[in-house]
Amino acid sequence: ETGVTQSPTHLIKTRGQQVTLRCSSQSGHNTVSWYQQALGQGPQFIFQYYREEENGRGNFPPRFSGLQFPNYSSELNVNALELDDSALYLCASSRPGQRRWDTEAFFGQGTRLTVV
Amino acid sequence: AQTVTQSQPEMSVQEAETVTLSCTYDTSESNYYLFWYKQPPSRQMILVIRQEAYKQQNATENRFSVNFQKAAKSFSLKISDSQLGDTAMYFCAFLAGGTSYGKLTFGQGTILTVHP
Numbered sequence: 614e615t616g617v618t619q620s621p622t623h624l625i626k627t628r629g630q631q632v633t634l635r636c637s638s639q640s641g642h643n644t645v646s647w648y649q650q651a652l653g654q655g656p657q658f659i660f661q662y663y664r665e666e667e668n669g670r671g672n673f674p675p676r677f678s679g680l681q682f683p684n685y686s687s688e689l690n691v692n693a694l695e696l697d698d699s700a701l702y703l704c705a706s707s708r709p710g711q712r713r714w715d716t717e718a719f720f721g722q723g724t725r726l727t728v729v
Numbered sequence: 730a731q732t733v734t735q736s737q738p739e740m741s742v743q744e745a746e747t748v749t750l751s752c753t754y755d756t757s758e759s760n761y762y763l764f765w766y767k768q769p770p771s772r773q774m775i776l777v778i779r780q781e782a783y784k785q786q787n788a789t790e791n792r793f794s795v796n797f798q799k800a801a802k803s804f805s806l807k808i809s810d811s812q813l814g815d816t817a818m819y820f821c822a823f824l825a826g827g828t829s830y831g832k833l834t835f836g837q838g839t840i841l842t843v844h845p
Contacts, residue, residue: 655820655835669832701772720774
């Protein structure tokens with residue numbers, strides 16, 4: 614177990630609705646990254662937050678937005694849900710050190726979002 | 730931009746035998762890192778092994794080892810003495826040097842089944 618928790622574990626939404634997914638990072642970690650993993654595919658990077666600021670974004674539209682709070686927990690918000698947004702959403706927390714790659718990214722168990 | 734390709738959608742192996750999973754990547758970066766992650770049915774992504782591109786020596790972690798061929802842009806994972814608990818989806822992932830640890834580019838994955 615990594616200490617990264619995501620909620621909820623499963624969610625069903627209707628097309629056009631909005632959804633908020635939550636991630637509680639591992640203690641001491643100040644960086645949270647979000648990934649979308651479609652069924653049978655590898656995760657795709659959505660964006661990353663470092664010390665409450667967005668620190669890079671993948672090829673996702675603006676209706677995917679996020680927040681990071683002072684305690685480094687994070688939210689992923691998706692507006693105007695589409696059927697193709699159905700996926701497993703993973704968050705990973707890390708704490709970049711002097712040599713950034715030294716710090717392992719710890720993943721949560723994900724939120725399975727189904728859009729109908 | 731970089732790409733990661735895993736050409737084996739599924740592999741199977743008998744318990745106690747050895748299996749090799751393939752991965753190729755494409756990048757113009759000179760400084761980068763490569764990883765193998767395991768995703769069991771519990772959905773949590775677990776780091777198996779990592780390799781720094783500037784190191785010629787192949788990484789080893791207990792029963793897991795890699796064959797890193799930098800010129801060929803190939804990064805395969807060898808699992809020795811396979812165990813039933815190794816059954817999972819395996820992802821090869823790339824991280825460009827200088828970027829924050831969490832911004833990983835994943836391959837499509839290989840489903841590994843270990844048979845008793």
